[in-house]
Amino acid sequence: MREVDVSLITDAVKRMSMEANTRLGDDVIATYAACAEREESETGKSILEQLQRNAAISGETGLPLCQDTGVAVVFIELGQEVHLTGGELKEAVNEGVRRGYREGYLRKSIVADPLRRKNTGDNTPAVLHVDVVPGDKVKITIATKGGGSENMSGIKMLKPADGVEGVKDYVVERVREAGPNPCPPTIVGVGIGGTFEVAAILSKKALLRPLGKRHADPFYAALEEELLEKINRLGIGPMGLGGSTTSFDVKVEVHPCHIASLPVAVNIQCHSTRHLETEI
Amino acid sequence: MSDAIRLTTPLTDADVEKLKIGDRVILSGVLYTARDAAHARLVDLIEKGEELPFDPQGQVIYFVGPTPPPPGRVIGSAGPTTSYRMDSYSPILISKGLKGMIGKGKRSKEVVESMKEHKAVYFGATGGTGALISGCIKEAEVIAYEDLGPEAIRKLVVEDFPLIVVNDAHGGDLYEKGRALYAK
Numbered sequence: 001m002r003e004v005d006v007s008l009i010t011d012a013v014k015r016m017s018m019e020a021n022t023r024l025g026d027d028v029i030a031t032y033a034a035c036a037e038r039e040e041s042e043t044g045k046s047i048l049e050q051l052q053r054n055a056a057i058s059g060e061t062g063l064p065l066c067q068d069t070g071v072a073v074v075f076i077e078l079g080q081e082v083h084l085t086g087g088e089l090k091e092a093v094n095e096g097v098r099r100g101y102r103e104g105y106l107r108k109s110i111v112a113d114p115l116r117r118k119n120t121g122d123n124t125p126a127v128l129h130v131d132v133v134p135g136d137k138v139k140i141t142i143a144t145k146g147g148g149s150e151n152m153s154g155i156k157m158l159k160p161a162d163g164v165e166g167v168k169d170y171v172v173e174r175v176r177e178a179g180p181n182p183c184p185p186t187i188v189g190v191g192i193g194g195t196f197e198v199a200a201i202l203s204k205k206a207l208l209r210p211l212g213k214r215h216a217d218p219f220y221a222a223l224e225e226e227l228l229e230k231i232n233r234l235g236i237g238p239m240g241l242g243g244s245t246t247s248f249d250v251k252v253e254v255h256p257c258h259i260a261s262l263p264v265a266v267n268i269q270c271h272s273t274r275h276l277e278t279e280i
Numbered sequence: 281m282s283d284a285i286r287l288t289t290p291l292t293d294a295d296v297e298k299l300k301i302g303d304r305v306i307l308s309g310v311l312y313t314a315r316d317a318a319h320a321r322l323v324d325l326i327e328k329g330e331e332l333p334f335d336p337q338g339q340v341i342y343f344v345g346p347t348p349p350p351p352g353r354v355i356g357s358a359g360p361t362t363s364y365r366m367d368s369y370s371p372i373l374i375s376k377g378l379k380g381m382i383g384k385g386k387r388s389k390e391v392v393e394s395m396k397e398h399k400a401v402y403f404g405a406t407g408g409t410g411a412l413i414s415g416c417i418k419e420a421e422v423i424a425y426e427d428l429g430p431e432a433i434r435k436l437v438v439e440d441f442p443l444i445v446v447n448d449a450h451g452g453d454l455y456e457k458g459r460a461l462y463a464k
């Protein structure tokens with residue numbers, strides 16, 4: 001057994017929640033630039049340039065990229081050889097979020113109850129997904145997810161007979177309906193298979209894969225490309241003002257499922273795609 | 281792209297009427313911030329016939345919930361939030377003289393109709409560029425509902441805030457027009 005003190009997890013979550021909100025991945029910055037080059041609409045181009053300027057200013061001033069600094073979605077892959085010491089895992093993660101959102105001057109966007117809606121004041125609790133995996137490491141991934149794009153997501157229980165065409169129609173329809181709301185250009189995470197809840201989690205995990213990186217299975221890699229092309233023919237464009245860049249990428253993740261089922265979930269991610277990972 | 285139009289708040293009917301969808305506007309002056317929670321309280325006051333924390337006549341509301349200001353700054357990151365959540369509240373404010381709204385995303389038919397009827401305009405700001413927009417905000421002061429935190433009503437003074445007219449007072453909709461132009 002390897003002992004890991006949970007304070008290390010608190011520190012990592014704190015650092016990553018601050019860093020993720022002020023620094024985009026190199027893949028994202030490169031995609032902004034490449035799409036600004038080829039965007040057909042002048043307005044769309046100028047928006048993609050604003051995104052680049054915004055990222056630069058955020059890096060220089062430490063101001064968050066977006067005022068919606070999100071709900072902290074934390075994925076932990078916990079090695080089964082690890083013995084956590086010094087406290088509770090969930091509380092350690094929440095303490096990291098609490099400190100990161102306070103010290104980073106990030107917005108507190110969480111209400112304690114969905115209907116009575118009182119702000120918790122410290123952006124906790126985080127949404128925590130834990131998987132137990134082989135090994136003696138703790139891998140932590142944090143995605144700070146804004147409400148605007150999360151609200152445009154959806155799930156549908158298709159019939160097996162709907163097949164791949166049904167999946168394509170649903171994904172494209174979701175993006176079309178979302179229109180300008182989720183701050184396009186977006187990244188579209190698609191979870192296919194599993195059960196109701198597995199499809200939803202897959203669609204969010206799909207968003208963690210670097211931009212431009214295709215699914216390892218050529219069948220799904222081709223599906224991602226086809227969906228991206230269809231979506232970019234919708235004409236929605238940057239901020240929905242018209243243009244050829246509606247989405248930067250489409251990511252598909254799949255899971256075995258029941259003979260009667262074909263769940264498909266679409267998690268929409270705005271252009272401000274903020275996530276980081278680390279290993280302890 | 282055509283030249284940008286410079287405007288200063290408060291806006292008059294004449295200011296609003298000359299704006300057309302797709303116009304780029306550089307806005308300066310006072311703005312009031314409000315998101316859904318603050319809108320609910322404003323509309324509640326109007327329904328009870330009570331006084332509002334600010335007179336909406338000629339004013340512009342910016343749909344934003346900023347991040348806290350770090351030391352040395354008047355405000356943190358401050359980009360637009362999605363506007364449809366304010367759709368059920370906007371028409372009554374427009375009927376009380378509100379001339380402009382700044383946000384991102386589609387508005388309902390009812391909002392578009394009330395903008396036509398009472399002469400108001402909906403501007404789009406670029407979502408997700410809160411650090412960039414923060415630089416246009418010169419002053420910020422909470423004037424009501426401090427308990428709502430990021431959702432409190434703030435009076436902002438802005439300089440050269442870059443916007444685009446998404447819905448004008450003539451019923452136009454840039455989202456529809458823009459999409460139709462580039463759909464293949």
Ligand code: SF4
Nearest residue numbers: 066146148183270408
């Ligand atoms: S959708 Fe994303 S970029 Fe747009 S306001 Fe929300 S978090 Fe920011």
